[in-house]
Amino acid sequence: MAKSEDYPGQKKTPPLWVTGVRPPAEIAEPNLRVSVADMLAAQRAEQEDSAPVPTSVAAPTPGHNDESLAASDSGVLAEVKVESIRVSPFQPRLTFSEADIEDLANSIASVGLVKPLTVRPIGEGAYELIGGERRWRAHKLLGRETVTAYVRSVTDAMAKILALTDNEGQEALTEYERGRSYAAIMRAGEESSIRALARRVGVNHSIVSRCLLLMDLPEEVRAILDTNPGLIGGKWAKDFIEFSRTEPALLLQAVTSMRDHQWTQEHALRWLAKEVASRDQQKTPSKFTEKEISGIGKVRVDGKKVELRCEKTVDAKRLAEQFEAFLKAIDRSLITSE
Template identity: 35%
Template sequence: MSDILAERGLLDDSQAQTSGVPAETFHGEKSTNFHGEKSVGPAAPLEGQYLPAKEGVTLLDTDMVDPSPYQPRKIFNEVALQLLADAIQANGGLNNPIVVRPKANGRFELVGGERRWRAHDILQWTKIEAYVRDLSDEDAAVLAVTDNESQEPLTDFERALSYKKLLDSKAVKNQMTLSRRVGRSMATISRCLAYFKLPQETLTLLEDDPAFIGTKHVADLAALADEGHKDLVVQATQLVFDGKLSQEAAVAWIKSSVRKSSDLPPAPPVPVKLFAKGRELADLKVRGQKITLDCPKGVNPEEVLELIKKHFDPPSEA
């Protein structure tokens, strides 16, 4: 208003001289500009820095907020975060403030909105709008999952990790309660939990890249591992991870390998040589439920039989 009045010559000289002093910025930006470069000349104000306060919203120092221990997201895409930061700046702030809960040490724990909080760090804004809520561990854990689902979607494996953590920590009693709290069907939850039937080697790869295997094929892979083909599952998932096979091709490759191995004729029995007092007495072979002894020339089979009988109890009398 002072600027407008000064422009129209309605202020005296002393008032006009002070009219160009900007008000304190809403977000408390750091001295560097948006991308962190050193600015030349007077710093241009960031868009949206004079936001009006929203009802029920608290303005917090960003460095007083700690990440949620229940955060299910494993990877924060840097490009997506930059786009979010650009959108927040262009919009003049958050349409949807973050949610935090107070900690005993005076700090705050994120419940929902870690991507928005990280975007503020990119913008170098030192203040962030937040809803402060007193929440139980159970509610905080569930809201951490549902908030992520409503923003940039989680990968299937990240979702599976969050569901497992909620169940293991007893934050929810069972899968039925989990289904109701997170708004997902029991079938979806079961498909996600199938990840944890995969070999540990495959789970380690998923920790590095949560998106490389989806729930569409995880049940087949888990079933094949459970049927005794763990090594093939590990080989196939490594090929998917390396970009050499698609998920569908990996499942087909395992099934083909299993069929080929079952079509091979049984390997011939390997003989076991029996010795007594330094002398070879027989070649023992196992064929199904049968054991055969082949005695070399010069060895009396009756002698071998007597030696064997000494190692067993005599038949009981009827």
């Protein structure tokens, strides 16, 4: 019998299928003996000392981002008082599920905080959230006094971008929520094009374009989406946009029913198509006229076609002979259109 090599102290060789796999990086422990302000100052001084001294100063190139260095730096890790944190004015998420926050709080209470918040100092000991509002709300629900957070000094423009990218890895944003944030960034001129914005937030430019299309919806419809952002999105978004351009009133009725009666997007689009077809059919004048000739039958005129339906007592063959003789003798000037 072969001797077992599985005993305490024996060095084990990792299986081939995990060879070369890098272990996950550990979150650094916060330094509680140094203030956040001191840590930020030390970080800036370290960056300045390590930066090369330029021999000449060049003018910034168009579209150059002065925050590229800050964007790659996660900031300093600190324990921040929960009550000193303010919500972000750039939060793209419009709604928060209380049930999901409660589940997240239970997870944090059980296994701890996996991903720290990201905040920025706004003076007088207060901080503004950049990323992690759901985790912050969970800490408040648990009654925690402090929360682990990366503290970063960033501008409003960078805070908008970071708020979007932070949410990408959490509970998914709706396309309407993304569209609102993308539109705000584009209006402020913080990105030169849709492709540039897509590169910045790390998504395909077609997704950014589709989300931005939702901002073309009528104002009344967007007001409903502000409180119900998940009603419209995905592959049906373009269909709703088309209806908004031609049938804004009908679209508002459909979206209202989606909110009040839980219509799906497919059901709403089918209803819209049916309503438009029914209305157009009523507006279209009849293509034919019909007259009844006593003792002979019904004559129906449909465009360039004349149809005669005989009564049961009429011999259709003999009637056709009479009709042929009549047509040969008719004055053609009386039936020629001008």
